[in-house]
Amino acid sequence: MDSTSQPLVDPRLRRVVAGVLAFWAVGLVLAEVVVQVAAGAAVLVAIILAARRSLRLAPDVRAYVAASLALCAWQLASPAVALLTGAAQRWPRSSRYGQVLDTVAGAAAACIGTVGVPWLLLAGVVAGGWLVATGLGMLQNRVRWSWEPPAFFKLNLSRLHENFGTEESPRYASGGFFFHRLRFAHGAIAALGPALAVLGGSELARRRGLAGLVVLGMLLSIYNAFARAALGAALIVSVVALLLLVQGRARKAGLVVLGVLVLVVVVSPAWRARMAKAVGNIYGGERQLAMSVGWELVREHPLAGVGFGNHKPAAMATAERTGINDFLATDAHNVWLTVWAETGLVGLLLFACMHVLLARALIRRHREGSLAATGALLSWVGFQVLALVHYLPFHSNVHLSFALIWGLGLCEGSGVLRGETPAASPLPASVGPAARS
Numbered sequence: 001m002d003s004t005s006q007p008l009v010d011p012r013l014r015r016v017v018a019g020v021l022a023f024w025a026v027g028l029v030l031a032e033v034v035v036q037v038a039a040g041a042a043v044l045v046a047i048i049l050a051a052r053r054s055l056r057l058a059p060d061v062r063a064y065v066a067a068s069l070a071l072c073a074w075q076l077a078s079p080a081v082a083l084l085t086g087a088a089q090r091w092p093r094s095s096r097y098g099q100v101l102d103t104v105a106g107a108a109a110a111c112i113g114t115v116g117v118p119w120l121l122l123a124g125v126v127a128g129g130w131l132v133a134t135g136l137g138m139l140q141n142r143v144r145w146s147w148e149p150p151a152f153f154k155l156n157l158s159r160l161h162e163n164f165g166t167e168e169s170p171r172y173a174s175g176g177f178f179f180h181r182l183r184f185a186h187g188a189i190a191a192l193g194p195a196l197a198v199l200g201g202s203e204l205a206r207r208r209g210l211a212g213l214v215v216l217g218m219l220l221s222i223y224n225a226f227a228r229a230a231l232g233a234a235l236i237v238s239v240v241a242l243l244l245l246v247q248g249r250a251r252k253a254g255l256v257v258l259g260v261l262v263l264v265v266v267v268s269p270a271w272r273a274r275m276a277k278a279v280g281n282i283y284g285g286e287r288q289l290a291m292s293v294g295w296e297l298v299r300e301h302p303l304a305g306v307g308f309g310n311h312k313p314a315a316m317a318t319a320e321r322t323g324i325n326d327f328l329a330t331d332a333h334n335v336w337l338t339v340w341a342e343t344g345l346v347g348l349l350l351f352a353c354m355h356v357l358l359a360r361a362l363i364r365r366h367r368e369g370s371l372a373a374t375g376a377l378l379s380w381v382g383f384q385v386l387a388l389v390h391y392l393p394f395h396s397n398v399h400l401s402f403a404l405i406w407g408l409g410l411c412e413g414s415g416v417l418r419g420e421t422p423a424a425s426p427l428p429a430s431v432g433p434a435a436r437s
Contacts, residue, residue, distance in 0.1 A: 016113040020045060024404050025111075025122045028191055029129035030177050031153075032397035039105040039400045042407075046111035060361040061110055061410050067354040068107040075100040075308040077140055078343045082307030087300075094181030100308060102399050106358070109407020117411045119372075123198070127214045134217035137174030139185065141224040144172060145179075155179040162227045164270040171270050174224035183395050186386060188218040190401035192237055193378030194408075200245025201371050203419035219261060226270065228278050233385040235262070237326035244366075244374065287333045287389060290315075295323050295333025296342040305344035314341070315416055325336050331394055337385035355380075362409050371417045376409020 019043045027034030047054050057065065062185055079097065082088035091097070147162040165171030173181035195218065199211035213355045215238075222230045235258060242254045265271045281287045293315045297306055306314040315322075315329035332338040342350040365373030383402050386392055393399040407415075 013074045014116050017045060017112045018118045018121065020112065021109070021117065021404075022037075022121055022125055024128065024400075025125040027397065028126060028187060028401050029133045030403070032178070032183070034405075035397050035400040039108065040101065040402065042067065042108040042112050043101060043104060046108040048324040049111060049115070052228075055111055056114055057111070058361075060357065060364060064354065064357040064361055064410070065107040065111065066355060067350065068104045069358050071347065071350040072100050072103040074347050075103060075343060078305060078347060079307035079310060081304045082301070082310060083109070085301075085304060087304065088307045088314065090308045090313065092307060092313075096194075096309035099393060099396060099399075102393060102396055102403065105400050105403035106406040109404050110410040113408060113411030117408060117413055119414055122408070123194075125209055126194070129193060130188070130214050130221075131193075131217055133184070134174040134221050136409050137176050137224050140174045140176075144170065149179070162226075163272065165291055165374075166269075169385050171224075171226075175224050176221065178397065180391070180395075181225040181227055182230075183397055185222045185225035185230035186390070186392060186395065186398040187401045188221050188406070188407050189230055189233050189382040190216050190379050190398065191385060192234060192239075192381060193380075194375030194405060196378055197245070197371050197375035200241055200250075201374060201418055207332065208418065208419070215404055220419070223261070223265070223271075226274055228274055229386050229389045231265070233382045236385055237382045240381055241378055244378075254287045274422055288327055289322070289324060289327045290331070290333040291337060293318055293322050293329070294334065294341045296322070298337070299342075301344060303344045303346065305340065305342045305347060308342050308347070311338055311342050329393035333389055333391060335391055335393070337393045358406055362406070365409065370409070370412075370414055372414030373409040374413060376406050379405045379409075 020038055024035060024038035025035075028040055046055075079088060079091055083091070145157060148157065149155050149207055150292055157179060160172055160175050162171060162173050162181075163170045174184060175181050176184040176187075178184050178187070192215065195211050195214045198214055199208055200209065202208050218233055219238075222234050238254070238258055242251050246254065265275075277285075288363065294311070296318060297311070311331050312326075312329045315324050316326065318324060319329070332341055336348065336351070339351045343351075359377070362373045362377040362380060366377050379402055384390065392402070
């Protein structure tokens with residue numbers, strides 16, 4: 001059967017896929033374990049579809065899926081290679097090693113999305129969830145959190161007790177339902193792209209209004225989390241969205257809103273203090289130390305790396321000489337540098353290939369008018385900005401949030417978010433020019 005045919009889909013399978021994607025969307029604002037379970041289920045369903053030869057993917061999506069699988073395979077093998085070459089002394093911790101499955105989560109979402117995506121349900125879950133999380137974050141910002149969650153949640157309240165204000169006027173970092181300011185703020189960047197896409201691309205005023213409210217909520221959440229890189233990423237993604245999606249007065253109004261946000265940051269004593277520390281952190285501070293150790297690992301093991309998940313023990317082995325500590329040794333505080341240090345030049349090239357193929361596929365669909373692809377492309381830009389100073393895959397909820405958005409960006413039917421009826425939606429990618437070539 002060729003790629004242009006439209007196989008009949010079992011209604012039960014549709015419901016399973018809808019449930020997995022909806023559960024995944026809930027996890028974007030609720031808890032890491034939720035997105036991990038949902039992503040695992042998506043991988044399982046994708047394997048079943050592939051085994052049944054039911055996957056019908058456009059060529060550019062197939063290329064992205066293949067690159068994701070290749071990177072995952074190398075990550076699985078790299079610790080063994082590191083042990084054989086003497087670059088590592090032991091196998092990585094199981095919790096860290098298990099994150100190899102996060103690498104194929106975006107590809108899994110794209111695969112199961114061929115069965116059908118409940119776009120309005122997902123949009124409602126993410127919008128409603130983020131508005132509730134924003135309200136919770138505002139409370140956490142103003143009041144020192146006192147409620148102790150059950151131990152099995154494994155939530156660390158110390159992150160909510162960081163005071164970025166003064167003793168007289170305290171300002172605590174928002175953490176949402178994650179109780180962690182970076183998980184909260186970085187997850188917001190993943191979902192900000194789709195919200196901006198609906199705000200700038202929907203033909204229905206009520207949906208634009210709701211999307212605008214969600215965007216403001218996400219910006220407020222990032223501001224209250226005192227996450228510097230996330231705020232910078234949010235501003236860059238928002239400017240890119242304005243350039244891509246709107247013109248004239250709407251673009252000017254958007255720039256005014258962003259200008260007001262920048263002004264609020266400038267006049268905030270807490271944020272001024274945060275920004276003042278940023279330069280020192282990168283030049284001569286903790287982040288520079290972490291990156292310098294990452295570069296040392298790259299120089300010592302450039303081709304195969306120290307093994308996926310082995311950055312921390314490898315970095316700690318240099319502690320006497322470099323002064324790295326247990327906290328900073330976790331990663332190199334940069335996605336690309338950490339990937340190179342752990343999986344070598346082989347892993348770096350595979351990682352770059354995966355992201356280039358993803359971006360190419362999203363750009364094509366954006367040009368064809370896909371709202372989901374536009375949102376995913378904006379999220380991809382945000383990921384690359386954050387990647388300069390954070391190793392995002394360390395927090396699975398963050399990485400899997402981006403993976404869901406990217407996978408959905410490669411799926412069809414998102415025209416319903418714009419306000420189109422299914423019959424008026426653009427042609428599926430499987431019958432587009434790329435598929436015919």
